[in-house]
Amino acid sequence: MNYEDFLGEIQHRLELSSQGEAARATRAVLTTLGERLDAGEASDLAAPLPMEIDRYLTAAESGQQFSYDEFVDRVADRANVEESEAAFYAQAVVSLVSELATGGEMADVQAQLPDEFGDLFELAEAQSVPW
Template sequence: MDYDDFIGNVQQYADYADGGEAESATRSTLTTLGERVTELEAEDLAAQLPPEIGRHLTEGESQERFDCEDFLDRVADRGERDEVASDPENAAKAVAGTLQEAVGGEGELADVVNQLPQDEGYGGLFPTRQ
């Protein structure tokens, strides 16, 4: 999946009016996801995405411990568009669904998702589990 398709899918899933909202959702969600998982998993997942999208996974610190509520707070704080900041769960779900299409639920995405504790609410955002 190329950059335009990825952003287009996020825009469609989140029902955003324009691609700028989808770009903000993608950047916010992937940067936060990259902070939550190990550096190796973030790098491996980033390698399967277009470079201008995958780089968000590796921009911050990695392997921080925070629950799903904090995850969504971080997405909202990073959201440069009102639609992302006001509904970070919609943004994260749209990006997660697009990730699943882009790289498949098996393999690397499953490895990343398996680092997110199901009982902390992540299962509702990233349901792919092995």
């Protein structure tokens, strides 16, 4: 999947009016996820993503310890949306990333996060993506 297709899919899933908004949502979610994951895990997850998007995961200061509520707050601040929208943005972006991730990569990501992050994977699990 290329950059334009990725953003188009995010735009569609989030019902956004432009690809610019989709890019902002994607950047907000993946930068925040990159901050929470260990550097190696962020790089592994970034590998199958378009070059313009993978850097969001890897450019952040990785390995930070914060709660799911803080994760959603950071996404909301970066995307300039309310927390409820930010939580949905995160689920939609992670769902699409899970479709592109190889093998058990999403299982590795999920295993690295505390149980309270379970909501982040809700849409991906609903689509029965085999990890």
